[in-house]
Amino acid sequence: MAAPLTGPSQSMRRLRALLPQVLDSVDCLLFDCDGVIWRGDEAIPGAPQVINLLKERGKRVFFVTNNSSKTRKMYADKLQALGFNAKEDEVFGTAYCSAMYLKTVCGLQGGKVYLVGSNAMSQELEAVGIQQTGVGPDHIHGKQGDWAAVELDPDVKAVLVGFDDHFSYMKLNRAFQYLTQRDCLFVGTNRDTRLPLEAGKAVPGTGCLLQAVETAAQRQAQTVGKPNHFMFDCVASQFGVDPSRCLMVGDRLDTDIMLGSNCGLKTLLTLTGVNTVADAEVHQKSGSAERQGMVPDYYVESIADLLPALQG
Amino acid sequence: MAAPLTGPSQSMRRLRALLPQVLDSVDCLLFDCDGVIWRGDEAIPGAPQVINLLKERGKRVFFVTNNSSKTRKMYADKLQALGFNAKEDEVFGTAYCSAMYLKTVCGLQGGKVYLVGSNAMSQELEAVGIQQTGVGPDHIHGKQGDWAAVELDPDVKAVLVGFDDHFSYMKLNRAFQYLTQRDCLFVGTNRDTRLPLEAGKAVPGTGCLLQAVETAAQRQAQTVGKPNHFMFDCVASQFGVDPSRCLMVGDRLDTDIMLGSNCGLKTLLTLTGVNTVADAEVHQKSGSAERQGMVPDYYVESIADLLPALQG
Known part of the structure; x- marks a missing residue:
């Protein structure tokens, strides 16, 4: 000791x-x-x-x-399954807090978000009235000369980067095009570089994905998390x-x-x-x-x- | 003026x-x-x-x-198609130079590389006698708890990061596991943050991908390029x-x-x-x-x- x-x-x-x-x-x-x-x-x-x-x-x-990979409800379920006495409203994860941040601090209610993130994040956004686009796979396609002209949603007013196991070059490119082609808010859930797992193991954390987008955009995101x-x-x-x-x-x-x-x-x-x-x-x-x-x-x-x- | x-x-x-x-x-x-x-x-x-x-x-x-996306031969072909009098041995791209660097500076001849990069890079590596693994799509699969135990090639002695339009979370994770689970060389082609296209447009460059891997590994790559x-x-x-x-x-x-x-x-x-x-x-x-x-x-x-x- x-x-x-x-x-x-x-x-x-x-x-x-x-x-x-x-x-x-x-x-x-x-x-x-x-x-x-x-x-x-x-x-x-x-x-x-x-x-x-x-x-x-x-x-x-x-x-x-x-960790932005779960909704409050999903965390409450996991806590209860592991034997913790816990309720949904006691959970403050960055999926929920990012949605609250965009709504209350950024005043984005009704706006749309380009989301590099999880289904959980999209659920928390939609729960506070913010639409999103971007969840799920987005593989490379077309010729390099066309990538800068990738289709962008005209209603998107913010780019939100959280943990995304479907992170890809095309998502990085799409976030970059939103951030450089128009006046877009830029928010990240957190900067944790690694996500610890059992037995001293780890996998790359959201901080790595956010750093890639920031490096491309040459702009710092506002991060919501600790x-x-x-x-x-x-x-x-x-x-x-x-x-x-x-x-x-x-x-x-x-x-x-x-x-x-x-x-x-x-x-x-x-x-x-x-x-x-x-x-x-x-x-x-x-x-x-x-x-x-x-x-x-x-x-x-x-x-x-x-x-x-x-x-x- | x-x-x-x-x-x-x-x-x-x-x-x-x-x-x-x-x-x-x-x-x-x-x-x-x-x-x-x-x-x-x-x-x-x-x-x-x-x-x-x-x-x-x-x-x-x-x-x-x-730019690491072409071999010397591919560059010579492009140069000639655009009207330049140019020969293959006059071209020094990072696909070729990274292979030379791994062979001559790192002494990796015969070793194997985990390559976050293009087919062109794998061709230049193989031309100098270095095997590679990693080119092409690598989508997420399995449960998060298993990602740290993703299959690694026992012969890999170096991680090389270049431009990769198939860049994905799983590739980031695989590079991270190689770099943290064993004694691996870490080389990047270059740190350019953007790749300029026609008409003032651009797409994210290799520097963004390299930054993501470096952030995860908490280690700096040696870069070969200018x-x-x-x-x-x-x-x-x-x-x-x-x-x-x-x-x-x-x-x-x-x-x-x-x-x-x-x-x-x-x-x-x-x-x-x-x-x-x-x-x-x-x-x-x-x-x-x-x-x-x-x-x-x-x-x-x-x-x-x-x-x-x-x-x-």
Whole structure:
């Protein structure tokens, strides 16, 4: 077990001994999903019990994920199947949050989106009244000289890039033509470079696809997911939570912990996913003020470490 | 017409008045292709006459392109069809040069390459004795949990990324798995972000695909194309040219002009493609020593501007 850490501006502490006070100090816990409560299709051992006991103790629990491949309903179904006591309105994924962002921040209601993304994303868009085009395969066809003249939908006002296992050169080209031939909003769900699976494996994440489109368009997308505070704003505006009494729990420093820091939440790193304590120490010792936002207040080996205090 | 420019470290001059002296001072001219001698499938007006007259005057002419979608033979055929007097061994494209790079610099002879690229690239690889796998469509299949276990060829020792109109999420994933599951070389043909077509249009370039793979692998590829001096080394080693008596002619500052600067060649920007004189002035005035390498010695509106001097 790693020893407690102290740094120039902030100390990062193993949570176990402090757990009763920390739990008393919060009313609300936000959990990232991949690498925190599950890996791929398997729950982290002990995670369902932790979530369910927190709720029994009267804590509010939310699931805040950059993964855009599922609707809120699909996440609720997966959570329940893995033994988590969870409801649809407790889930804030980037499929849902991107739709909310386009509707509320961009004012796109009624407009149409060129979507590099999943069926889940199109369902969440349509649920808030935004039409989309683009989901599904789009293979190369025709001669190179005709690709710049590929058919574009005249109603499209925004390009939205999320996780898309049908990503292709033609989709990249179509997004590029929308972004350069007309005045189009450009939104991405998130910048995660890898999607962690079971047993330390991973596949390329949405950040890779977004980077390809940005490189072509020579334009940066506005991203909705963590560490952008919009994900927390969605939770706060719907449930009236007090940031100072919230704990953000995640496995990534640049998304989960940074979101917590950006929004004034307490932060807890769990070591069952992407980052290590050593990664956090590098940020801590960097002397960069911005990178201090990636240093968590606390860390645990696994969220199962919360179990003894909750069962006691 | 723009006026002559002077800068702190270098002056950039319109060529017309100086043309006889400049042509006398070189034995060899290297021409980029897209945006310089043609756009898409149409020759720049006057370009074939310029090339053919240069040769009649005893100059050596080479075609040096970052475009990886054709073999040397295919380029020679296209050049001849458009009226250029050109031979296969005068063409140095990144399909050919990448194969040479893997064979001579990386010593991969006999090894196998996972190729994100074209049939032309596979032909150039096979011509130097390197086997490849990967060309053609590779659509998504199976469940997400299985993608990290996608079948990998045990003989693959390098990942090569070039222009690939069949680029797909599965190809990105396969490249990522090769690069992270084993000790693999990582080579890219070039970083051009866009491929210019006729009438100011463009489609996404290889740089976008390479960026996606690099973002996933969190590793930088070695790129073979301009501005890397390897392209010029290929010409120089095969034809024994003297760099100080060469003129590099191109439309891009970051590839063509930079290559010339990197190799000690004279440089000429032509304004029929990507960059403008204003772009060059920004580099000139930046005060950055590295960016002075993107300031050409001379510029012309079009290489057709060379015609009067050659016809006179």
